[in-house]
Amino acid sequence: MKLEASLTADNINQKLLSIEYAVRGPILQRAQQIERELQKGVPKPFPRVVRANIGDCHALGQKPFTFIRQVLALAACPEMASAAVPEDVQQRVREILEDCTQGSVGAYSPSGGLALVRRRVAEFLAARDGVPASADDIHLGSGASDVIKAVLTMFAEQVDGKPSAVMIPVPQYPLFSGTLSELGLVRADYQLDEERAWALQPSELERAHAAASQHARVRAIVVINPGNPTGQVLTRENIEEVIKFAYQHDLFIMADEVYQENIVSKPFHSFKKVMHEMGGPYAGMELASFVTCSKGWAAECGLRAGFVELLRLAPRVLAAFRAARAVMQCPSVLGQCVLDCVMKRPAPGEPSYAQFAAELAAVRRVLAERTATAYHTFNSIPGYFCNPIDGSMFAYPRVDIPERAQEAARDLGLSPDEFYCLRLLEETGVCVIPGTGFGQRAGTFHFRTTILHPRDEFQHMMDCFRRFHLDFLEKYS
């Protein structure tokens, strides 16, 4: 036996050691362990674990859209076509396979994605914004994570001897913090204002920029709209403020807009549209905007499809981006088929429309109901506070944790919110992610929960939060 490994914690790429991704972190591992214990018959005060750790609608019982799945099936196996399959599905598959080399989804596509699908994306974006869009600006990836990482990779770790920093919100989605760690980029946190419905205050952006600029050069700003984990939808005015701020400080804007189709009532304004309408120098700024099929109504997380619209990049910068992408060949062609269906849905009059519309209405109804219930329930629990949830698929309530509980947490080497979520899991089987994994203002405690469970399970989960919290208060007050 060899005594020592050649790759050790001391000589490994140290940037990997600081990656944390709470959504699939220790609390999920404990939940999985509990699931195995339950299977073995270990007695617990609950019959099963309720997973609310990750934004995965199908895992919460949302049924796949029939149109998408029929297209996928026929694209994989055109021989399965029969009279039972609607004609618009068959037509869609013919169009897609026409664009696949030799008509097989098993052939590589161009590394940016099939030309047809990129064209469909451009048409969708042009219709969404009333602003022209070009297929040449669309780059497909294996989900938004993949293209977000690819865009962040464009930033040098240092410029002129100063480390590069990227502004990200707090709370944020830990893909950003994790990827910045891996890439050796500095994170410059700006706080969302919980007292003002998680708004993005220009004064706070200035403060964060000034603070980071003391030791780093700030290169880019990430905005998550609708918010994850916070669920707010930015106003048009707020977006304008961000754009002006970015312009003044010469920042590259990265707009994580993956929840744009998961909004209950407010209007969604894309950064692209607002920049275009502002005109002047703002309409000439670079922009990266991200969309994914893992979110929105389709929520096909497992099929890994998304894209970035990259606007107004310098030609050599774009060429470098493309070269790096080409090495990884191409994203899943079946994933690209999903994106095609999401960008061009069945239209009124087409054979698949009625079923599609019914399925879409059901998804929208669940989102509207759950956001309302979560908002009201959380605000009715003593010591809980929850902002209105405009969209996304999460709630991020703030929880007062008694001082004695905070001490108990410290004794265990845990943060108070970690302790709270762990006790919640052990006592009720509900698995949510502590605010520490997303970030929160010092001295405040939160957790993120997904809210798209079936009604009964959701109500059960809400009851668990209330009952657990009251017991917790009793124990630690």
Add this chain to the structure above:
Amino acid sequence: MKLEASLTADNINQKLLSIEYAVRGPILQRAQQIERELQKGVPKPFPRVVRANIGDCHALGQKPFTFIRQVLALAACPEMASAAVPEDVQQRVREILEDCTQGSVGAYSPSGGLALVRRRVAEFLAARDGVPASADDIHLGSGASDVIKAVLTMFAEQVDGKPSAVMIPVPQYPLFSGTLSELGLVRADYQLDEERAWALQPSELERAHAAASQHARVRAIVVINPGNPTGQVLTRENIEEVIKFAYQHDLFIMADEVYQENIVSKPFHSFKKVMHEMGGPYAGMELASFVTCSKGWAAECGLRAGFVELLRLAPRVLAAFRAARAVMQCPSVLGQCVLDCVMKRPAPGEPSYAQFAAELAAVRRVLAERTATAYHTFNSIPGYFCNPIDGSMFAYPRVDIPERAQEAARDLGLSPDEFYCLRLLEETGVCVIPGTGFGQRAGTFHFRTTILHPRDEFQHMMDCFRRFHLDFLEKYS
């Protein structure tokens, strides 16, 4: 309009600027342009472009395997099951969906892949090698490229103030050079011995290691077996030599074994098996071995599925690898279905077996015929030399280029092999990749061509090579 972009060639991550991936590089772009010209009716001395730039079997006309595609279709849309679908397909889909959360391929899988599929991979590897394999050592990815990059990411750019180097063969597959560029790792080239059927000489490994060690610390060695672009299969003895060399120099072994199922007659020895059989300290060394569904008999490039078997990593190193992978969520679940089918094929007696066996025999026959034809044809052209092609799906012939042609190339700012391939493309429509994209000993010139075209097209291509080369010699001798 904003005058200057915030992200420029000067302040971008400079590592991206040196990425080159010839397989999708300038020659392909020119081929695509010619295809558009042909469509517009621009007269050319050939009716269509023959693409031989990339190892993409479906693009060359290989038909997908019925079993795989039926499984994919039903996994995407279980409602399409009917009496016409063989029972073993339906059974396989039930097994896979059983392992998907809520039975949907649209739910995220664990980031390393579905437990079922990782188990199937382990069973395949154990049967292949007669050596135990564990599902815990298997990490699925979006093709081998994805996991190769993930493993290379584990190496620090510097250790103790010295840059880290990774040994790669010359010729190599440019995924390696491109990814090393992006990650800021030094490449330490070792030459394969063309005069000895592309063998890997220990003396050359020592030379390359010593040369690189003058300015860098060599951390790992990449071996591509069967070779890409070279097509040789290493002998067991040669693999033992590499392992001993790696042991002596404390190198991490990365075995790119993606073509292990594309071998005509020689036996394949995995690094894992040879290390195990050598015993002693060698059986305790770390190893990363890569396999993909894009190659092998399935050749489902577009569906992006592959895996790495990671053996004997230090626990904290493995934890860091897992954390970095988790941030990217998971590979395509439909891709994982393909991998499941490849790892556990229809067995004799099962309903799908007869058709599967016939399809497999056809694929094997094409490989055997084309490798033989390519070998004989290339060696029959004056000034061409081609080693025996044991496997892969490529030929990498050496071509004598007359001095006058080399001058003509230099006048155009091209290397002689680039000039040769570009002329070949312009005059015959055949698109192959110059040796410069893979590496070659100074003063020698090669190109890589895929060889799995349909028989008529393949013969046409071979005729083009001969005719073009004779004309070329006449023109430049």
